[in-house]
Amino acid sequence: MNLTVVDHIAEGRDALARAAKLAGEGSTLAQREARAIREAQAMKSEAIIGTHYRVRSMGCPSCGCLTLLPKRGRAWCVNRHCAVGGRQRSWDYRELAFLGPGAPKRVQRTESERPPRDVMDVRRLLAFFTQTGVPMSASTLRRLIKLYELPRWYNPMDHRSHLYALSDVATAHAAHLAHTRKGECTATATRPPCTGLHEMFFTASEDAKTRTAAKQLCEACPLRQACLDTAMTYGVHAQHGIFGGLTAGERRALKSTS
Ligand SMILES: [Zn+2]
Known part of the structure; x- marks a missing residue:
């Protein structure tokens, strides 16, 4: 018997009872809190079975990007532009579910001779977004790169293609989705x-x-x-x-x- 699972089930029963009580109170805030508790419990369940669909498909509460990765029971935003003083931001699952995604920031361009640490080729970038709820097509990625004039770096493995920073692409993607949702762009x-x-x-x-x-x-x-x-x-x-x-x-x- 796996104790993590047993603990999780016991904790889940308490959490769901708490959520039901809150939902019964009827105020909007209590409803929201109840929803967050249930959602957080589902995120923990997913973590135990090794999938992270919920966390991956949430926009970061701070930058709105689909750049949250789960680690040690928390969701970490891997977008460099989102970090404060070089330190990655993180939220526990209940905070994450309660806050919801933040408003996307302006696209930040990083111009430097040296590639940042999160540069990737197009294949890896597409794979990253496939794991979120909103996969990106190769043509959309090409369009974003052009539209936002994202900086690119030399690809030592393939001279015909370039590397792009995940943070730049994710920020452009979030800004673009926000525009298209408003029907502006x-x-x-x-x-x-x-x-x-x-x-x-x-x-x-x-x-x-x-x-x-x-x-x-x-x-x-x-x-x-x-x-x-x-x-x-x-x-x-x-x-x-x-x-x-x-x-x-x-x-x-x-x-x-x-
Ligand atoms: Zn972020």
Whole structure:
């Protein structure tokens, strides 16, 4: 019998009872605290079974970036730009769940001859974001690098490609997502806010958080109705993913009622 698991179950029972009591109080703050306790307990459970999906998919409470890594029961932001006096910031799981993601900061450019410690090639950068709830496509990464003119460094392993700093990419990514969620940056009369975020719209059915983010983008989209009409007319091409703000299941339900 693993004592960590036994302790965790006992602690979980107490925590959930506390959460239920708080939720019963009814005030918004108590509700929020109750939600945070449940969420933190789920994060601890994940840590015990060796997955960290919840922690990885949370935006950092300070910089809003998807740069939280779990270590010793806390979530650490590995974004260099977020650190204070060179020291990494960290939160315990309950704080993390209670605070929620912070507002993304302006993109910081690091210009130095010597590469920072978090430089990576494109493959590793994409792998890093695949483990968060919002995977990034190669084309989105290329677009972010260009759009924010991110600094690059020589790649000694491959002369044809470059290295980029994870912190720079993560900051640009968070700023970009915040813009697209507000519909500012990419949505125009002819260009929907989902441009470049294909994966997000096709993996949305597997994950509630991604689904909510994708639907929010659809809400502000000037092409929403046209997109939905197309999906409904040519249903064969739209069996998966979100179109016009609806999931495949919701579209099927709509079809059956019309
Ligand atoms: Zn941070």
